[in-house]
Amino acid sequence: MKILVVEDEKGLAESITDYLSREGFICEVANTFWQADEKISLYQYDCTIVDLTLPDGNGFDIIQTLKKIAAATGIIIISARNTLEDKLKGLEIGSDDYMTKPFHLSELNARVKSLIRRRNFGGNNDMTWKDIRVNLPSRKVFIQDIETTLSKKEYDLLLYFLSNIDVALTKESIAEHLWGDNMDSADSLDMVYSHIKNLRRKIVEKGGKDYIQSIYGIGYKFTAP
Amino acid sequence: MKLLEKASRIYLLASLLIYAAVGIAFFWIIKFMIYDEVESRLMVEKQDFEAYVRSNDTWSNNSYFVENKIEVVPVFGRFDNKVAFTDTLISNRYDETADPFRQLTFYTLIGGSPYRVAIRKSMIESYKLIEAISAAMIAFLGLLLVSTFLFHRVLSGKLWKPFYDSLAKIKDFDWTKNKPLETVRSEITEFNELGDVMEKMASKMQHDYRSLREFTENASHEIQTPLALINARVEQFIQSKDLGENHTYWIEEIYHAARRMSRLNQGLLLLAKIENQQFTEQENLDLSELALNKLKDFEDILQHKEIRVTLQSAGRLRKVMSPALADILLTNLINNAIRHNYTGGELRLESGVDFVQVSNTGNPLKSEPERLFERFKKESTGAESLGLGLAIVKEICDNCELRISYRYEEPVHSIRITV
Numbered sequence: 001m002k003i004l005v006v007e008d009e010k011g012l013a014e015s016i017t018d019y020l021s022r023e024g025f026i027c028e029v030a031n032t033f034w035q036a037d038e039k040i041s042l043y044q045y046d047c048t049i050v051d052l053t054l055p056d057g058n059g060f061d062i063i064q065t066l067k068k069i070a071a072a073t074g075i076i077i078i079s080a081r082n083t084l085e086d087k088l089k090g091l092e093i094g095s096d097d098y099m100t101k102p103f104h105l106s107e108l109n110a111r112v113k114s115l116i117r118r119r120n121f122g123g124n125n126d127m128t129w130k131d132i133r134v135n136l137p138s139r140k141v142f143i144q145d146i147e148t149t150l151s152k153k154e155y156d157l158l159l160y161f162l163s164n165i166d167v168a169l170t171k172e173s174i175a176e177h178l179w180g181d182n183m184d185s186a187d188s189l190d191m192v193y194s195h196i197k198n199l200r201r202k203i204v205e206k207g208g209k210d211y212i213q214s215i216y217g218i219g220y221k222f223t224a225p
Numbered sequence: 226m227k228l229l230e231k232a233s234r235i236y237l238l239a240s241l242l243i244y245a246a247v248g249i250a251f252f253w254i255i256k257f258m259i260y261d262e263v264e265s266r267l268m269v270e271k272q273d274f275e276a277y278v279r280s281n282d283t284w285s286n287n288s289y290f291v292e293n294k295i296e297v298v299p300v301f302g303r304f305d306n307k308v309a310f311t312d313t314l315i316s317n318r319y320d321e322t323a324d325p326f327r328q329l330t331f332y333t334l335i336g337g338s339p340y341r342v343a344i345r346k347s348m349i350e351s352y353k354l355i356e357a358i359s360a361a362m363i364a365f366l367g368l369l370l371v372s373t374f375l376f377h378r379v380l381s382g383k384l385w386k387p388f389y390d391s392l393a394k395i396k397d398f399d400w401t402k403n404k405p406l407e408t409v410r411s412e413i414t415e416f417n418e419l420g421d422v423m424e425k426m427a428s429k430m431q432h433d434y435r436s437l438r439e440f441t442e443n444a445s446h447e448i449q450t451p452l453a454l455i456n457a458r459v460e461q462f463i464q465s466k467d468l469g470e471n472h473t474y475w476i477e478e479i480y481h482a483a484r485r486m487s488r489l490n491q492g493l494l495l496l497a498k499i500e501n502q503q504f505t506e507q508e509n510l511d512l513s514e515l516a517l518n519k520l521k522d523f524e525d526i527l528q529h530k531e532i533r534v535t536l537q538s539a540g541r542l543r544k545v546m547s548p549a550l551a552d553i554l555l556t557n558l559i560n561n562a563i564r565h566n567y568t569g570g571e572l573r574l575e576s577g578v579d580f581v582q583v584s585n586t587g588n589p590l591k592s593e594p595e596r597l598f599e600r601f602k603k604e605s606t607g608a609e610s611l612g613l614g615l616a617i618v619k620e621i622c623d624n625c626e627l628r629i630s631y632r633y634e635e636p637v638h639s640i641r642i643t644v
Contacts, residue, residue, distance in 0.1 A: 015457035
């Protein structure tokens, strides 16, 4: 899976590529509009992450060019601009997702994976890890082939974990993933805790292992014990 | 009061005064001239009378005059030999009216004895003349007044038309749009100059607005990007396996502070954007319905905090405003009502045709209620609260012509939004 990261802030571009490379993606970086323009005309990518504000051009133009030459490429916009008009315009010209800076790398990772899954399988596939299997179209979860009923939030949480195996996730990123960023109260962290507790209980009940590991002060990690 | 109306009124008042003064002066002049004429004729008659008496040395009252013109009365005792003009009324011989006369009285000797002689002239004709002239003059002056007034009105209306047209254009002018202001050109230099100045000002306003807007956006970008970098670096850092408890504590603090700063930045930028009226899209919204839907987004947290929700609807509040602002407004209100609620508390959403009210149970305010909507006024010292939520709510209300009020009836805090 090849990913192009178009971002002028070198540090941020490096963080994104490091993080995504750990997840097994092959990443390339373009720091300027012209680099990006050249790369998309020469190579093919499964997914492109585009910053809208570039020193020598506008990210929207890259997306439009990309849509002309390689319509199958998934596009995620990352931008500091969080106006509704920008978001709508982004979706209008064919991007698949819009993330506002600052974002969580784990969230970006989850969205890239979900986007590639949708592109490649039309969403019609299973996600399997160890003894957990999730049938995405029907939203059914099987632990050791036994169906488990999860609440909507627990299902979202499990999917988020499955997209970020072996990765330390902060409580904040989980809360934001589940409820969006307008739920910024301390209560949402308590709620994360109680949802994690329930999910852990449900997995263990059906004979799964306790995959959710707490990291003191930071959050959680989904990993093989 | 409109300029035209004011000018007309002043004009009308001034002309009335001037015309009245002219009328009165005219009246007195005519009167004076007629008296002068009558008196000189009386003097001539006096001379005639004296000449007659001198040659005949007698006077008989039998010389019959229609108007009883000359009256000769003997005088006894002392008299003041003086010639005087007086106004007098003499009853008419045929009908019962008293007619005005001008009378010349003097004393003379007839046949050696003193007599007082009064010669009179009827003023009926003269008075009729004065009346006729006065009436004609009032009529003409009135006509003149009305016609010049109307002329003035029509003329000013025509002259000022380009001004009013330009005024209407200025009123319609919206500096948030790109359309330049175009005032109406006319033959009048002053109006054209005014138009030029207004057009210059308008384009400056549009330019400033655009640069301010760009600045806010750029500032947001410039600040959010390094924050995104801090976030990303922290996330990478926490992946390392050998973090001590101390390290995770510091990392947690850095991470938290960066996120807080980012939210603060977003909040302040939002306030600036509302102040600059950058939310120009308008839609007719049902705020009651929107609030109800918003409440559903908060279902999880309401359940978590065991907050009971009561709904009361006596109608729907409809308002034409920006959908984005309406969303932020209601989110902040409900968020506020949940954050300052206690576990097991209550949240009430009431709506009517002219209001939406969110009430919540909570501890009494520590600061004055008037300062509740100020920026960075925090009730709880909780690090999660930015102290911007209600300031944003207030700013939106001010911008959308909504009134906001706060009430506390132990233990319920209510924030009410009224059209």
